[in-house]
Amino acid sequence: MTGAAWSTALGNGLDEVWRRLLAGEHGFVEVPSPHRLRNGLAAVVRPSEDAPALRLRRLAVETLGRALSEAGLATGGDKTRLVLGTSLGAYLDDAQEREGPLHAWVEEVARTVGSTAPPVSISTACSSGADAILVGAELIRAGLAEVCVCGGVDVLAQSKRLAHSALSTMSPTRLRAFDQGHDGMLLGEGAGFLVLESMAHARARSAPVFAVFRGAGSANDAASMTSPDPSAAGARFAISRSITDAGLTPGDIGLINAHGSATPLNDRAEAEAFRAVFSAGACPLVFATKGAFGHSLGATGALEAIALILGLREGVVPPVVGLAQPDPDFPCPLPVGRPVHHQARFGLSLTLGFGGFDTSLVFEVPR
Numbered sequence: 001m002t003g004a005a006w007s008t009a010l011g012n013g014l015d016e017v018w019r020r021l022l023a024g025e026h027g028f029v030e031v032p033s034p035h036r037l038r039n040g041l042a043a044v045v046r047p048s049e050d051a052p053a054l055r056l057r058r059l060a061v062e063t064l065g066r067a068l069s070e071a072g073l074a075t076g077g078d079k080t081r082l083v084l085g086t087s088l089g090a091y092l093d094d095a096q097e098r099e100g101p102l103h104a105w106v107e108e109v110a111r112t113v114g115s116t117a118p119p120v121s122i123s124t125a126c127s128s129g130a131d132a133i134l135v136g137a138e139l140i141r142a143g144l145a146e147v148c149v150c151g152g153v154d155v156l157a158q159s160k161r162l163a164h165s166a167l168s169t170m171s172p173t174r175l176r177a178f179d180q181g182h183d184g185m186l187l188g189e190g191a192g193f194l195v196l197e198s199m200a201h202a203r204a205r206s207a208p209v210f211a212v213f214r215g216a217g218s219a220n221d222a223a224s225m226t227s228p229d230p231s232a233a234g235a236r237f238a239i240s241r242s243i244t245d246a247g248l249t250p251g252d253i254g255l256i257n258a259h260g261s262a263t264p265l266n267d268r269a270e271a272e273a274f275r276a277v278f279s280a281g282a283c284p285l286v287f288a289t290k291g292a293f294g295h296s297l298g299a300t301g302a303l304e305a306i307a308l309i310l311g312l313r314e315g316v317v318p319p320v321v322g323l324a325q326p327d328p329d330f331p332c333p334l335p336v337g338r339p340v341h342h343q344a345r346f347g348l349s350l351t352l353g354f355g356g357f358d359t360s361l362v363f364e365v366p367r
Contacts, residue, residue, distance in 0.1 A: 311347065324336070
């Protein structure tokens with residue numbers, strides 16, 4: 001990984017947002033809605049009256065541009081492939097998005113940032129951003145690309161707020177991942193992109209290497225359109241496959257950025273997966289960022305991958321916002337109320353999506 005950028009409810013700068021995460025801040029504000037919702041709070045990048053489709057494009061282009069600049073790449077060009085994930089984007093809320101192919105807006109974003117290689121678009125619900133990173137890495141491994149800018153973007157929209165309110169996945173109070181009082185998630189929005197390159201390409205242009213993508217694993221629960229398998233079979237497969245793909249063992253993993261959506265079913269599934277995979281040794285330190293960023297759906301896997309890399313690089317992770325009384329059944333240590341330092345070299349980011357999509361990414365930060 002030679003560059004990264006994000007747009008979040010806590011700001012846009014990598015270091016700026018990281019400082020605010022370490023301070024335990026969150027980006028939730030009251031967002032007006034013409035509908036009656038379980039909760040009016042949401043984490044927005046910036047208030048705007050623009051149509052969702054326009055906001056989606058702007059957010060993608062702005063964040064992509066900063067990721068390319070961070071990596072020392074002026075424009076996308078013909079050697080840089082865009083792999084973009086989203087959870088339906090603005091499709092349900094903007095009539096113009098339904099007039100052409102779902103992929104059309106991704107092609108427009110690629111042209112705007114100067115990438116002439118055919119882009120790839122992915123929509124696997126909440127795992128979209130993580131799956132975009134997985135696909136980008138596989139394209140490079142297969143020799144089909146030398147540079148991939150991959151990640152996810154999603155914007156807050158009325159359809160998503162109504163859907164999660166009706167499904168009762170939205171908390172009536174606040175997002176409290178892995179807490180005894182957890183009662184649901186709260187929505188957010190954002191964008192996150194990583195620049196991945198083959199090591200040969202990065203060395204040839206003397207690019208700084210911030211992290212190394214080591215492996216990925218994915219699976220599907222095939223259990224429900226919305227709820228995870230209580231046995232966490234899909235999550236266990238995804239985690240185990242990513243560790244094997246990385247050439248590591250469970251004992252090598254020292255840090256996990258969990259999905260941490262704070263719905264009781266998801267939190268229990270993650271606890272079960274971690275217990276099963278790491279039962280032979282000490283469970284890694286686990287943190288989660290949705291209490292600060294909200295659940296940004298198709299962007300969340302990319303935002304959390306960036307947060308994991310920053311946590312590995314800095315040797316410290318932020319407290320889990322909203323966590324006061326950890327669930328006694330959770331098998332791993334959690335940062336409660338304050339940042340926690342660590343010595344981990346390898347870390348894992350886990351994303352659990354609607355439809356049973358489970359994706360695990362493993363990164364290493366050279367020391």
